[in-house]
Amino acid sequence: MSNGEVRRPPARRLRALLSLLVLAAAALLAGPVPSAAAAATEAEVYYIGDDGGLWSYQYSDTAGSWSAAARRGPAALAPPGARVAAVRVPGHRPVVYFAATDGSLYEYCADYPASAPFSISAAATAEPGGRITAAWAGTRLTLVTGAWTGSTTAATPASPAAAPTTAAPAAAAQFNDACLPMTVDWRQLPAPAYPSSEAASFAVSDRAGIFTIGDTGGVTVGWTSQATGGMTTYSVAPAGSARPGGGIAVAPGTTSGTVSVFFAGRDGRLNRATVTTGAGRIGSLQANTTAPAGSVPDGAVVSAARNAAGTAVGYVATDGSITLAHLSSAGLWQSTEAVSATGFSNPGSSVAISDVDGYPACGTNGPRVVHFGPVRGPSPDPWVTAGLNATLGAAMTFA
Numbered sequence: 001m002s003n004g005e006v007r008r009p010p011a012r013r014l015r016a017l018l019s020l021l022v023l024a025a026a027a028l029l030a031g032p033v034p035s036a037a038a039a040a041t042e043a044e045v046y047y048i049g050d051d052g053g054l055w056s057y058q059y060s061d062t063a064g065s066w067s068a069a070a071r072r073g074p075a076a077l078a079p080p081g082a083r084v085a086a087v088r089v090p091g092h093r094p095v096v097y098f099a100a101t102d103g104s105l106y107e108y109c110a111d112y113p114a115s116a117p118f119s120i121s122a123a124a125t126a127e128p129g130g131r132i133t134a135a136w137a138g139t140r141l142t143l144v145t146g147a148w149t150g151s152t153t154a155a156t157p158a159s160p161a162a163a164p165t166t167a168a169p170a171a172a173a174q175f176n177d178a179c180l181p182m183t184v185d186w187r188q189l190p191a192p193a194y195p196s197s198e199a200a201s202f203a204v205s206d207r208a209g210i211f212t213i214g215d216t217g218g219v220t221v222g223w224t225s226q227a228t229g230g231m232t233t234y235s236v237a238p239a240g241s242a243r244p245g246g247g248i249a250v251a252p253g254t255t256s257g258t259v260s261v262f263f264a265g266r267d268g269r270l271n272r273a274t275v276t277t278g279a280g281r282i283g284s285l286q287a288n289t290t291a292p293a294g295s296v297p298d299g300a301v302v303s304a305a306r307n308a309a310g311t312a313v314g315y316v317a318t319d320g321s322i323t324l325a326h327l328s329s330a331g332l333w334q335s336t337e338a339v340s341a342t343g344f345s346n347p348g349s350s351v352a353i354s355d356v357d358g359y360p361a362c363g364t365n366g367p368r369v370v371h372f373g374p375v376r377g378p379s380p381d382p383w384v385t386a387g388l389n390a391t392l393g394a395a396m397t398f399a
Contacts, residue, residue: 073116082129109179135203234280246299254331297348
């Protein structure tokens with residue numbers, strides 16, 4: 001997004017707030033009929049309320065406003081604020097995955113809004129509310145969860161594939177998705193020593209890259225093979241490059257066959273690494289010097305998106321402002337700007353941005369509980385604040 005960009009109509013900007021999501025619960029109704037309550041292209045926001053249930057908002061192009069919050073399914077099924085993965089398949093509303101309180105993997109199919117989230121595995125197969133990420137590659141989805149850390153031995157999922165239980169990411173655990181006609185390649189990461197650990201994934205053709213910051217502070221990528229079920233791991237940045245278990249984000253690279261990886265360095269600056277699809281880093285790390293050192297909280301959650309104008313990386317800065325750092329279409333750092341007032345959110349807390357209409361942004365973690373809005377900030381376009389049923393620390397993602 002450039003400063004001279006033509007301002008879009010509010011409906012289009014808000015429609016670009018594709019989906020903010022965070023957890024849920026219960027049982028899919030047999031043979032549901034899709035509802036016209038929200039079109040596949042209209043914005044939807046999901047989060048887990050302080051009651052442990054799935055809540056959602058919807059934006060209506062016709063009404064030009066957001067709906068009131070509504071709970072989808074029962075309460076007390078997921079840890080409030082837990083992580084979630086959301087996928088928007090073209091022509092459909094989001095599909096949401098999360099690990100429930102009992103360690104079972106759950107799915108919510110927004111094509112059927114009258115249905116509740118439903119379990120697709122037995123209990124004790126994934127870390128409750130733990131890190132989870134998903135990437136869509138046209139016909140297949142790669143889903144990554146954290147391994148179960150409770151005292152119970154991991155059980156066999158109700159889905160056709162067995163749950164991975166080895167110390168390293170296991171061979172492909174593939175199953176047919178219950179919501180949309182796609183195959184899910186389910187992988188599990190070892191349980192992290194740092195509960196706040198994040199992960200990111202990037203799918204291309206018949207493989208996916210799983211990006212993490214490990215317990216040593218090193219950044220790695222594991223490239224999966226859907227043909228063989230194996231995975232090959234490469235170093236992206238050495239030990240000590242980032243806070244162990246810190247935030248990480250990926251976006252399409254600026255050249256064909258590459259991926260851009262973003263994380264907060266120990267000097268309080270955003271770092272970018274360029275990774276070759278199916279291999280490791282090429283070139284050196286590139287720190288964002290358009291913002292002062294120390295302005296990015298150590299281990300901050302980051303979110304990245306790319307469109308024709310370039311790439312943007314969102315985070316909540318040390319002053320509590322939702323902030324975007326911009327790169328040109330050639331991959332050069334250009335500028336850093338706050339898109340909210342200072343003190344708007346907790347430094348380093350959850351934030352998400354989309355890749356449409358100038359990178360709309362949203363964030364969580366007080367002093368407002370959950371808020372989302374257009375990239376241009378609190379005025380003249382006011383940020384929307386979720387109801388009191390939301391919980392501090394709710395994780396967010398667009399789909």
